[in-house]
Amino acid sequence: LNIAVLAGDGIGPEIIDQAKKVVDAVCEKKGHEAIYTEALTGAAAIDAVGDPYPEETHKVCMDADAVLFGAIGHPKFDNDPTAKVRPEQGLLRMRKQLGLYANLRPVETFPSLLHKSPLRKDLVEGANFMCIRELTGGIYFGEKGRSEDGNMAFDNCVYTREEIERILKLGFEYAMKRNKKLTVVDKANVLETSRLWRQIAQEMAPNYPEVDTQYMFVDNAAMQLIQWPKNFDVMVTENMFGDILTDEASVITGSLGLLPSASIGLHTSVFEPIHGSYPQAAGKNIANPVATVLSAALMFEYAFELKEEAEIIRKAVAASLEQNFVTEDIDKEQAKKTSEVGDWLAD
Amino acid sequence: LNIAVLAGDGIGPEIIDQAKKVVDAVCEKKGHEAIYTEALTGAAAIDAVGDPYPEETHKVCMDADAVLFGAIGHPKFDNDPTAKVRPEQGLLRMRKQLGLYANLRPVETFPSLLHKSPLRKDLVEGANFMCIRELTGGIYFGEKGRSEDGNMAFDNCVYTREEIERILKLGFEYAMKRNKKLTVVDKANVLETSRLWRQIAQEMAPNYPEVDTQYMFVDNAAMQLIQWPKNFDVMVTENMFGDILTDEASVITGSLGLLPSASIGLHTSVFEPIHGSYPQAAGKNIANPVATVLSAALMFEYAFELKEEAEIIRKAVAASLEQNFVTEDIDKEQAKKTSEVGDWLAD
Ligand SMILES: CC(C)[C@H](C(=O)O)[C@@H](O)C(=O)O
Ligand SMILES: CC(C)[C@H](C(=O)O)[C@@H](O)C(=O)O
Numbered sequence: 001l002n003i004a005v006l007a008g009d010g011i012g013p014e015i016i017d018q019a020k021k022v023v024d025a026v027c028e029k030k031g032h033e034a035i036y037t038e039a040l041t042g043a044a045a046i047d048a049v050g051d052p053y054p055e056e057t058h059k060v061c062m063d064a065d066a067v068l069f070g071a072i073g074h075p076k077f078d079n080d081p082t083a084k085v086r087p088e089q090g091l092l093r094m095r096k097q098l099g100l101y102a103n104l105r106p107v108e109t110f111p112s113l114l115h116k117s118p119l120r121k122d123l124v125e126g127a128n129f130m131c132i133r134e135l136t137g138g139i140y141f142g143e144k145g146r147s148e149d150g151n152m153a154f155d156n157c158v159y160t161r162e163e164i165e166r167i168l169k170l171g172f173e174y175a176m177k178r179n180k181k182l183t184v185v186d187k188a189n190v191l192e193t194s195r196l197w198r199q200i201a202q203e204m205a206p207n208y209p210e211v212d213t214q215y216m217f218v219d220n221a222a223m224q225l226i227q228w229p230k231n232f233d234v235m236v237t238e239n240m241f242g243d244i245l246t247d248e249a250s251v252i253t254g255s256l257g258l259l260p261s262a263s264i265g266l267h268t269s270v271f272e273p274i275h276g277s278y279p280q281a282a283g284k285n286i287a288n289p290v291a292t293v294l295s296a297a298l299m300f301e302y303a304f305e306l307k308e309e310a311e312i313i314r315k316a317v318a319a320s321l322e323q324n325f326v327t328e329d330i331d332k333e334q335a336k337k338t339s340e341v342g343d344w345l346a347d
Numbered sequence: 348l349n350i351a352v353l354a355g356d357g358i359g360p361e362i363i364d365q366a367k368k369v370v371d372a373v374c375e376k377k378g379h380e381a382i383y384t385e386a387l388t389g390a391a392a393i394d395a396v397g398d399p400y401p402e403e404t405h406k407v408c409m410d411a412d413a414v415l416f417g418a419i420g421h422p423k424f425d426n427d428p429t430a431k432v433r434p435e436q437g438l439l440r441m442r443k444q445l446g447l448y449a450n451l452r453p454v455e456t457f458p459s460l461l462h463k464s465p466l467r468k469d470l471v472e473g474a475n476f477m478c479i480r481e482l483t484g485g486i487y488f489g490e491k492g493r494s495e496d497g498n499m500a501f502d503n504c505v506y507t508r509e510e511i512e513r514i515l516k517l518g519f520e521y522a523m524k525r526n527k528k529l530t531v532v533d534k535a536n537v538l539e540t541s542r543l544w545r546q547i548a549q550e551m552a553p554n555y556p557e558v559d560t561q562y563m564f565v566d567n568a569a570m571q572l573i574q575w576p577k578n579f580d581v582m583v584t585e586n587m588f589g590d591i592l593t594d595e596a597s598v599i600t601g602s603l604g605l606l607p608s609a610s611i612g613l614h615t616s617v618f619e620p621i622h623g624s625y626p627q628a629a630g631k632n633i634a635n636p637v638a639t640v641l642s643a644a645l646m647f648e649y650a651f652e653l654k655e656e657a658e659i660i661r662k663a664v665a666a667s668l669e670q671n672f673v674t675e676d677i678d679k680e681q682a683k684k685t686s687e688v689g690d691w692l693a694d
Contacts, residue, residue: 077536088536118466118573139486139504144539151508153543157486161498187590189424189435192491196500219594226465226573226598243534244591247566251573 001027001034001304004064004268006057008042009087010277011287011338012070018289018342019068019296022316025346026300026309037064041094042072042087042277052090058097062267066303067098068296069272075279095135099266101163102170103133104298105246105274106260107229109253112321113330116254119226124252129232130178131249132171133242135263137163138193140239159193159238164200170264171236172208181212181233185221185241197238218245225249250274257288257329258317260295262302269303271295285337288327290317293345316345348374348381348651351411351615353404355389356434357624358634358685359417365636365689366415366643369663372693373647373656384411388441389419389434389624399437405444409614413650414445415643416619422626442482446613448510449517450480451645452593452621453607454576456600459668460677463601466573471599476579477525478596479518480589482610484510485540487586506540506585511547517611518583519555528559528580532568532588544585565592572596597621604635604676605664607642609649616650618642632684635674637664640692663692 005020007013020036027034039057046052052072061067072087094100109117109127117124142156168184175182184201186194198215205213216224218241224231225245229252237245250256256275263270273291281287294317301310320326325344328335336344352367354360367383374381386404393399399419408414419434441447456464456474464471489503515531522529531548533541545562552560563571565588571578572592576599584592597603603622610617620638628634641664648657667673672691675682683691 073536086536092537118470120465120467123465139502140537142501146539146543150543153506153539154489155486155504155538155540156501157504158499158501187587189420189433190439190487191502192493192500193502196493196497219590222569222591222595223598223603226595240534240587241591243566244569244588248569248573248595251570256570 001032002063002065003034003036004060004067005036005038006041006061006067006069007038008070008072008277009044009074010071010279010282012042012072012277014283014285014338015273015287015289015292016068016070018338018345019292021342021346022293022313023296026312029312030309041090043074043077045090046085046087050085052085052087053093058094061094061098064268066299067268067270068299069270070292071273071275071277073277073279092140094270095263096141098268098270099136100263100270101134101136101266102167102264103135103242103246104262104264105131105133105250107131107249107253108255108259110255110258110321112324113253113255113258116330117252118254119229119252123227124229124254127229127253129229129249130174130234131242131246132167132174132234132236133246134163134167134238138239157191157193157240159196161196161200164197165204168201168204168236171234172204172211175211175234176208179233180210181214183214183216183221183232183235185216185218185235185237185245187218187241188215189217193238221245222248226252246274258290258294260291260298262295262298264302271299271303285339286328286335287338288329289338289342290320293317320345348379349410349412350381350383351407351414352383352385353388353408353414353416354385355417355419355624356391356421357418357626357629359389359419359624361630361632361685362620362634362636362639363415363417365685365692366639368689368693369640369660370643373659376659377653377656388437390421390424392437393432393434397432399432399434400440405441408441408445411615413646414615414617415646416617417639418620418622418624420624439487441617442610443488445615445617446483447610447617448481448483448613449514449611450482450589450593451609451611452478452480452597454478454596454600455602455606457602457605457668459671460600460602460605463677464599465601466576466599470574471576471601474576474600476576476596477521477581478589478593479514479521479581479583480593481510481514481585485586504538504540504587506543508543508547511544512551515548515551515583518581519551519558522558522581523555526580527557528561530561530563530568530579530582532563532565532582532584532592534565534588535562536564540585568592569595573599593621604674605637605641607638607645609642609645611649618646618650632686633675633682634685635676636685636689637667640664667692
């Protein structure tokens with residue numbers, strides 16, 4: 001199993017280390033061999049070579065069977081909006097160059113974590129849905145710029161039928177595999193791109209007669225996610241709306257530190273935790289490695305088609321939660337260190 | 348007091364009727380005279396004259412001291428993204444033509460409604476903040492269109508320094524009047540327009556040294572609103588992000604049916620409830636009129652500079668909540684009708 005490892009910034013390296021321990025343990029148990037190739041990304045890559053996604057890193061990803069990704073972002077770049085090179089550019093270039101057109105985020109509740117949810121228990125208990133975000137189109141990648149005097153800025157949002165069809169197809173297929181309900185989120189009452197999305201979804205829906213396809217405006221979706229999270233099964237939306245809604249969705253369960261994601265690529269796929277680089281915790285051995293470990297499970301399932309291996313990892317995580325062998329974000333009093341949790345899970 | 352009345356669609360007409368009763372009662376008590384001029388908007392205007400914001404309606408608004416607005420939108424238009432005329436176009440044209448550059452939404456918790464909040468009581472109790480949304484720029488109003496074959500769509504997001512400065516100024520001023528904390532929400536790590544927003548905010552912040560100015564990415568804001576709503580004082584953001592975040596903010600308190608809004612205009616200002624046209628309830632005399640009544644209070648305060656009159660209305664509303672004289676969305680068992688609540692408040 002050829003795995004490209006992009007640890008990135010902040011807590012990235014330490015959580016990736018735990019995931020590797022777990023991957024190695026599963027490989028040993030089941031007779032696989034994991035070969036890791038580390039590569040630079042994010043602020044770390046800017047510091048080292050002046051580029052957040054160097055060509056060398058891209059080659060490593062293209063040659064790999066899958067990419068395990070930590071986190072990127074450093075506060076020193078956030079308040080300098082005019083900086084010419086920023087870590088996020090690397091992430092965006094990686095998405096584009098690897099053709100990572102779909103970001104999948106399963107949102108789940110864990111019984112032992114329900115008290116962490118900001119929502120009332122009755123509303124969120126048992127919530128379980130899949131967010132699918134388009135990841136290589138829209139306003140993120142359209143032309144952007146300034147007027148000559150710098151006093152006017154623009155960002156163009158563009159979508160083509162092809163881009164919309166392939167992500168909606170994924171949405172319908174996931175709905176078929178799950179509870180057959182698809183919510184297409186857009187702003188078709190204002191945006192032309194959204195009207196194209198809705199038009200194409202309406203064209204495709206008859207091909208999936210078993211799927212209950214619903215259309216929801218993004219502002220309404222932002223409300224419904226909080227009010228009735230259990231009503232969702234599969235949600236699919238464009239890049240910018242997906243950025244906002246998937247983050248919103250990830251906190252309602254109280255398990256942000258535990259949620260993995262997969263970015264499905266045309267060339268190779270990337271597996272990474274939902275949470276960010278959490279710079280305040282970097283190097284302190286306190287960050288929760290579980291989201292990264294569960295991202296490795298997704299990697300076994302989707303990239304290697306090794307379902308059993310994925311299940312073994314998920315069971316280990318479930319056991320650690322049941323036995324409260326957890327980092328301080330989950331239990332401040334009896335907190336274990338990042339590396340201790342990694343060791344325990346591998347063990 | 349020359350008031351343009353745009354009742355609009357769905358429950359619009361019946362909730363506006365209650366607000367008028369209350370306005371008349373206050374006027375009688377304090378020796379003012381309210382002169383209403385009704386005008387068509389929304390689906391109602393499309394049905395009547397084929398235009399959701401007819402020139403005649405615009406004239407009525409321009410000639411008025413303030414506009415009291417109900418709600419617009421009808422489901423028959425929602426699933427027809429290719430319809431040439433839609434109610435929302437009227438709303439957008441009204442915003443543009445009246446120069447309604449700032450939408451203000453005070454978000455408040457009401458003690459008697461806390462159990463309605465989807466959030467845990469300890470998180471939301473006492474939350475009180477002001478959302479300020481830019482309302483006449485950005486992707487809503489940029490060029491939009493399709494390729495000739497219809498298979499590519501685009502929406503351009505544009506902001507100028509002037510547009511950004513005037514709304515940020517309002518943000519800083521509100522922060523000064525409140526708890527001196529301003530959260531500027533953008534996506535400066537991806538969008539050029541956001542980088543211009545952040546740059547201008549950073550230029551202006553030194554003029555308000557007492558204000559604690561924070562910058563937050565929109566995806567993070569979507570999370571923080573749920574996790575720590577009490578951390579916000581004044582939030583300011585661009586049009587599309589504001590659409591999503593203000594709706595999200597409006598449900599966390601459990602008092603969506605009670606929240607008013609003001610859209611500050613260059614020519615005249617518009618006062619309207621946050622909630623939509625709620626077509627399922629139209630004509631049933633069950634909708635909650637309180638958000639519209641509180642919008643009338645905002646109108647007295649901001650458009651007429653009659654603070655005492657605004658207070659009288661707010662006290663009446665507070666009393667109705669305390670005495671549980673409320674519509675079915677608040678108390679299903681002892682529900683009063685829309686018109687009964689209006690009469691009670693006027694009384
Ligand atoms: C870091 C940023 C560019 C990125 C995004 O907006 O896509 C992040 O928020 C995410 O969701 O992965
Ligand atoms: C109806 C729609 C065009 C409108 C908007 O998106 O601005 C509404 O959602 C709002 O927030 O007032």
